[in-house]
Amino acid sequence: MKLYNTASKKLETFKPLSDVVKIYTCGPTVYNFQHIGNYAAYIYWDLLVRTLIANGYQVKRVLNITDVGHLVSDADDGEDKLEKGAAREGKSVEEVANYYIDDFMKNFRALNLKEPEVIARATDYIEKDEKAVDQMTVNGYTYETSDGVYFDTAKYDKYADFAKLDLSGLQAGARVGFSDEKHNASDFAVWKFIKPGEKHAMRWDYLGRPGYPGWHLECSTIIHEELGEPIDIHCGGIDHIPIHHTNEIAQTFAAYGHELSRYWLHCDFINIDGQKISKSLGNVYLLSDLAKRGFSPMDYKMWLLSGHYQGARNFTFESLAGAKARRLNWRNRIALCYQKEIVGGTDVYERVLEAVSNNLNSAEAFAIIDSSTIALEDWKKIDELFGLNLITDTPDVSEEIVDKIIAREKARADKNYALSDAIRDNLLTRGIALRDTPDGAVWEYNN
Numbered sequence: 001m002k003l004y005n006t007a008s009k010k011l012e013t014f015k016p017l018s019d020v021v022k023i024y025t026c027g028p029t030v031y032n033f034q035h036i037g038n039y040a041a042y043i044y045w046d047l048l049v050r051t052l053i054a055n056g057y058q059v060k061r062v063l064n065i066t067d068v069g070h071l072v073s074d075a076d077d078g079e080d081k082l083e084k085g086a087a088r089e090g091k092s093v094e095e096v097a098n099y100y101i102d103d104f105m106k107n108f109r110a111l112n113l114k115e116p117e118v119i120a121r122a123t124d125y126i127e128k129d130e131k132a133v134d135q136m137t138v139n140g141y142t143y144e145t146s147d148g149v150y151f152d153t154a155k156y157d158k159y160a161d162f163a164k165l166d167l168s169g170l171q172a173g174a175r176v177g178f179s180d181e182k183h184n185a186s187d188f189a190v191w192k193f194i195k196p197g198e199k200h201a202m203r204w205d206y207l208g209r210p211g212y213p214g215w216h217l218e219c220s221t222i223i224h225e226e227l228g229e230p231i232d233i234h235c236g237g238i239d240h241i242p243i244h245h246t247n248e249i250a251q252t253f254a255a256y257g258h259e260l261s262r263y264w265l266h267c268d269f270i271n272i273d274g275q276k277i278s279k280s281l282g283n284v285y286l287l288s289d290l291a292k293r294g295f296s297p298m299d300y301k302m303w304l305l306s307g308h309y310q311g312a313r314n315f316t317f318e319s320l321a322g323a324k325a326r327r328l329n330w331r332n333r334i335a336l337c338y339q340k341e342i343v344g345g346t347d348v349y350e351r352v353l354e355a356v357s358n359n360l361n362s363a364e365a366f367a368i369i370d371s372s373t374i375a376l377e378d379w380k381k382i383d384e385l386f387g388l389n390l391i392t393d394t395p396d397v398s399e400e401i402v403d404k405i406i407a408r409e410k411a412r413a414d415k416n417y418a419l420s421d422a423i424r425d426n427l428l429t430r431g432i433a434l435r436d437t438p439d440g441a442v443w444e445y446n447n
């Protein structure tokens with residue numbers, strides 16, 4: 001299996017560190033609904049997990065849920081997103097978090113994504129966060145300001161390596177609005193203090209006053225507690241590279257003296273009609289918005305997997321309709337397998353797995369599927385590899401339909417067209433279409 005490693009900027013042959021492949025995926029901040037662009041990452045990493053399993057590996061995957069301390073800007077100022085959500089909805093921070101976690105998990109299941117072995121809520125790790133800050137301080141990597149404990153990036157000489165950051169440029173560019181108390185523009189808060197009178201529902205007493213952890217810290221802490229570094233694969237979006245993942249790497253080294261992860265996989269953004277997803281453009285589509293237009297979560301997953309995680313993707317409803325039609329075509333090829341014996345190519349599944357094992361090239365795998373004759377046994381394996389619910393969404397109704405086909409043939413022979421049309425229309429209401437072929441009628445699903 002080959003994966004493109006962002007750390008080395010190379011396609012590498014994957015070698016796990018132990019029998020169980022340890023994977024960590026940066027998860028959602030639960031203060032709002034996740035839009036279709038957010039779900040892209042989870043779909044790509046689900047394919048990663050499924051491909052590893054298909055290659056015979058065991059996987060332990062951890063996904064974090066950010067339910068505290070993620071500020072609206074990546075810099076260490078602005079409101080906490082959770083607090084903002086709570087104020088907007090007149091709910092407690094915890095109610096807001098629980099509501100959006102439920103929605104996230106509901107969609108996770110609707111997309112048939114394998115549930116991670118550990119789903120870790122940031123608020124369950126606060127004591128461990130405090131210990132990590134203590135450790136970084138003991139090791140000489142932090143300093144305190146009036147508003148928090150900061151990581152001194154000048155103390156970690158590899159700080160700029162991962163993202164190939166230009167720190168001198170960053171210093172020059174950050175002079176405006178650069179807090180006097182920060183030693184370097186790239187320094188970041190590992191712990192934030194809550195000022196007297198400041199409204200902040202989530203607070204923990206640490207260092208003699210109320211505060212809360214910096215957003216980046218939870219990932220280092222959760223990885224240390226649940227997986228132990230170094231892990232095999234760390235996944236996230238390309239926007240995480242310069243700040244969030246760079247900071248995770250620095251903290252983990254400062255607190256524990258270890259490399260964080262062997263492989264780093266980053267997915268690119270989803271654009272919509274050629275534009276960024278943004279509230280001001282009115283294109284923040286949710287899966288429920290797609291449903292209103294007749295598209296299932298599986299249609300979206302099919303669309304997404306028809307391209308590659310490393311490329312920016314342009315979502316249009318036209319291309320989504322194309323993906324839906326392709327998935328329906330595959331389901332009807334499965335339906336045909338129920339009606340007559342299809343002798344498939346001998347190595348179709350092997351070729352599909354080989355394609356996807358090459359840095360998750362599902363687009364090439366899909367092209368192989370399109371152009372091959374596939375037996376039912378291979379369809380089942382393909383369905384497990386991509387998690388597209390092809391089999392469950394295509395129940396075998398042959399026995400019942402065959403009787404109807406015979407009745408319709410007889411009605412037509414008797415020139416009783418009213419009856420033959422009635423049989424056909426009745427099936428259509430159930431989403432099943434009859435197609436006449438030289439060998440007689442076959443049935444297929446029409447949505």
Ligand SMILES: [Zn+2]
Nearest residue numbers: 026219244248
């Ligand atoms: Zn993270």
